[in-house]
Amino acid sequence: MKLRNIIDPRSLSGTGFLSILVTILIITPTIGSFWIFTEYHKQKENLVKIREHYMDIYKTRLQDDISNTVNFINYKKSSADERVKAIIEEKVRNAHSLAAHIYNTDKHRLPEAILRSRIIETLRTVKWDDGNGYYFILDQNGVMVLHADTPELEGQDMTGTKDVDGQFMIRDILSLARDKGSGFYRYLWSKPGSKGTGHVKITYVKNFETFNWIICAGFYVKDMEKKIKDEILDQISQSAADKDRYTFILGKDGFCLSHPSARYLKKNVIQTTPPDIGKLYKELIDLSIKNGMNYVEYPVEKPSTGLIAPKLTYMVFLRDFEWIIGTGVYLDDIEQIIETEKESFNNELRRNILIISWFSFLLIILSLTLGFVITNRLYQGMNLFTDFFKKAATSDIKINETRLIFNEFKLLGRLANQMVEDRVSKEEALRRAMLETVNIQNMLKNITDSMPSALIAIDQNMKIIQWNKKIEKTTGITARVAEGRLLTDLLPFTPKETEVIEKTFRDGIPYTQARVLETKEKEKRYEDITVYPLVTHRVKGAVIRIDDTTEKVRIEEMMIQSEKMMSVGGLAAGMAHEINNPLSGIIGNADVLRNRVLSDLSANMTAAEEIGVDFAQIKKYAEKRGLPTILENIRQAANRAAVIVSDMLSFSRMSSSSFSSFNIAELLDKTIELASTGYDLKKKFDFKTIKLTRLYDADMPPVMCDGRKLQQVFLNILSNGAQAMGETEALRVPEFTLKISCDRARAIIHIEDNGPGIPESIRKRIFEPFFTTKGVGVGTGLGLSVSYFIITNHHKGTLEVESKPGKGTAFIIRIPVNPA
Incomplete structure (x- = not known):
């Protein structure tokens, strides 16, 4: 561009050039001289105050950092109760909804007792927080209906239960549920695995009007505070700005809870550092605890350089958590800043003097340069628009308005940028719509996965x-x-x-x-x-x-069997009492008849002489006619009927025995000895020829049970198995496999034979009273029915049978080790 264009006042470049030139010629020498003189004296004062100034800034910054950290901790701590309440309220409402769903689904086809049991057993299995969270249910009288963690409490009146302060907590819960229907109850309670009894626990209760229940769930506030502490430490450990500026947290004993360096983290800084450093940490901790806060200067290694440097540290003692929170700044930065300020001032002063000295000479050059710069800016503005329109169609690029000098260019730049923003906003709306679609898909996936x-x-x-x-x-x-x-x-x-x-x-x-x-x-x-x-x-x-409805099917089968047993039990009790009286008469009169006809009693002989008959001839006649055999048949038939009556009475006399502690292995072995000498077994099969394989758990605890009735169950199962194996001609080595083990709170007795097995049609009816596949006079059909009743009703256990034709039969007995 030509020089005449630069100094032409009619052009943009000329106008700018002349204005700048006049201003520089008048103002620059005056301002420069005054500035140099003023800055020289001001800098001398600033250098004296600069250290104090930066110390104040750093202290304020340290206070702000610690204050922000403490505010963050207090905020997290204040949310503990609300988080606990939110968790247990959600759990109880979920349980309430689940119970209502079970009831509404099956209320027209199942008895109320079964619905109650189904709801209880469903909620029993629901736990959370690594098993520490569980449900318990009370009725309106304070009786424990369900306690998933301590089933022994079920059925007990809990209205006398007190918390640590002596408050009748169950009564308070009943009043809360009765008055408000639902709400939170806060009390002090002992905590498993923790010392002391003053642990705050919050319980949420809600009425389940259908059964007049109160569904409850609780949570220890201490557990939530521990989670919050872990969250706080994790957040602080990730917030370090750089190697030299960070926040650390110590315990009262010097244990480092949070620190960016593995050299100190999770270690006791008093014990693991050199003695002089450990002593210094001990003094700092003691001062912070005593005063609540503490400023201290001390030399320490600077992480970024590895050199010893003075450090200013601010520490605050947080009494609620018993934490010492600290942060600091290395003071060598201040000295560097002071030196930098000095050097900067001297350089600036020399540069300004040089500029002023040579200013006159440089004015012409600067003016010419400025003219070229202005002209160049015009060309740059045009180039900016050219580049923008080339790239705007395929990118989100905008014109940098700060690089545009003239208002006309700035206006065009704003309009062009507005066009880009409109297009970007529409593309962003489309992107959000696509993201929302993906989020909905993910949400549906999460719903199905849960x-x-x-x-x-x-x-x-x-x-x-x-x-x-x-x-x-x-x-x-x-x-x-x-x-x-x-x-x-x-x-x-x-x-x-x-x-x-x-x-x-x-x-x-x-x-x-x-x-x-x-x-x-x-x-x-x-x-x-x-x-x-x-x-x-x-x-x-x-x-x-x-x-998976396996448990549902098993419960239904068990309930059907129990109903059958209860019905037959009532019928059997009535029949047994009615039959016993005439049966006693039959047995007694048969014995009297034998004595009067076949015994050589003086009364018999006297009566025969009185009618002129020889008693020996009467005896001979009776024997000739088979009268002794007939009387023996009457006695045997009556005795067999008495046995049946005795079995029938077993249904109504299950509670007459008492429980004691027994060794299950010894009970089973004694039953085997009894079976080995029993006449009924030998009549069909010699029990001594059966191979016995014993797999007994050496750590099996004693079991509270009715030993006599349990032996009756073992004997029935062994007798049936021995007879079945005896009737199998192809079986070379008959064998019983006997297993005894313990599964949590239940004893498991597994008796398995290698006999012919039981067809599925017979297996389903095997526990029905009077059902038998044996011939007439061989069995009554009550043995396994009585056994089932002994295990399920008397011992509150289960009796199951597994069998495949040709593969043998297994009976599995499960009873509580210590029944409630």
Whole structure:
């Protein structure tokens, strides 16, 4: 560009150039001289005060840092109660909803007692917080209906229970539930695994009006405070600005809870550092505890340089947590700043003097340069717009308005940037919509993964489109592997189950196949398979829900059996009392008849002489006619009837015995000795020829039980097994396998034979009273029924039978070690 254009007042460049030139010629010498003189004296004063100034700044900064940390800790601590309340309220409301769901689902088809039991057993299994959180249920009279952690309390009146302060806590809970329906109750209670009894516990209670229950759940505030402490330490450990500026936390004993350096973290700084440093830390901690806060200067190694440098540390004692919180700054930075300020001032002063001295000479050069600069800025402005329009179509680039000098260019720049912002906002709206779609998909995935049922979504071609966590756990196949593959390639569905899926596709309504029998890990499991149609405007398919109903089926079978036993028990008791009287008459009169006809009693002979008959001839006649055999048959038949009556009475006399502590192994061995000499067993099979394999747990504890009745159960099972093996001609070596073990609070007795086994049709009825497969006169059909009643009603246990034809039969007895 030519020089005449630069000094032309009619051009933009000329106007700017002349204005700058005049201003510089007038103002610069005056201002420069005054500035140099003033700055020289001011700098001398500043250098004296600068250290104090920076010390004040650093102290204020340290106070602010510690204050922010303490405020953060207090905020987290204040949220403990609310977090506890939120957790237990959610748990109780979930339990209330679950109980209501169970009741509403089955209230028209199941008795109320079964519904109560089902709700109790369902909530018993629900625990959280590593097993420390659980439910308990009270009725309106204060009787414990459910206590998932201490089942021994169930059935007890808890209204006399007091907390640490002597308050009748159960009564207060009853009043709270009665007056408000629900609410929180706070009390002091002992905490398992912790010293002392003054641990704050908060319990949330809510009425379950259907059964007049109060559903409750509690949580220790101390547990939440521990979690909050861990969160605080984790947050502080991640907040270090750099190596030289950080916050640390010590305990009263010098144990380092938070520090960015592994050299100190989780170590006692008093004990693990050199003696002089450890002594210094001890003094700092003591001063902080005594005064509540403390400033201290001391030399220490600087992390960024590895050199010893003076450090200013501010420490505060937090009494609630018994923490010493500290942060500091290295003071060598101040000295560096002072030296930098001195050097900067001297350089600036020399530079300004040089500038002023040469200013006149440089004015012309600067003016010419400025003219070229202004002109160049015009060209730069045009270039900015050119580059912008080239890139704006494919990127979010904006014009840097600060680089535009002239207002016209700035206006154009704002309009251009507005155009870009409009386009970016629309693209951002589209991105948010896509992100929301992804979030909804993830939320639906989380919902299905949190369900206890196995869920599989398939399309109309039977390809898997969703596979939740439960089915992953059941099959061991991850969703990544399963999704996109054919359902029939991964799960062994039977043709009948496949037909249910196809029928759902065809009819568009749900279908359920209940009690599908599966064998998993040598255990029979029952499943309900429900197929729901899935029809949208884009996808047609189905959702398959698989629920494990094994426990439900077992409970139903047990309840059916118990109802049968109760019905027969009542009938048996009445019949037994009615039969006993005439039966006694039959046995007594048969004995009298034998004595008067067959015994050589003086009264018999005298009576025969009085009628002129020889008594010996009467005896001979009776023997000739088989009268002794007839009388013996009468006696045996009556005795057999008496045994049946005795078994029938067992149903109504189960509570007449008392419990004692017994060694189960000894009871079983004594029963085997009795079976080895028993006449009934030898009549069909010699028990001594049976091989016995004993697998007894050496650590088996004594069991509270009725030993005599338990031996009766063992003898019935052993007798039936021995007779079954004796009737199997192809069996070379008959064998009983006897196992005794303990599963938590239950003793398990496993008696297994290698006989012919029991067909499924007979196995289902094996515990029914008077049901027998033996011939007439061989069995009464009450042995296993009485055994079942002894175990389930008298001992509150379970008796199960497992059998496969040709593979033998196993009876599994489970009874509590210490019944409540």
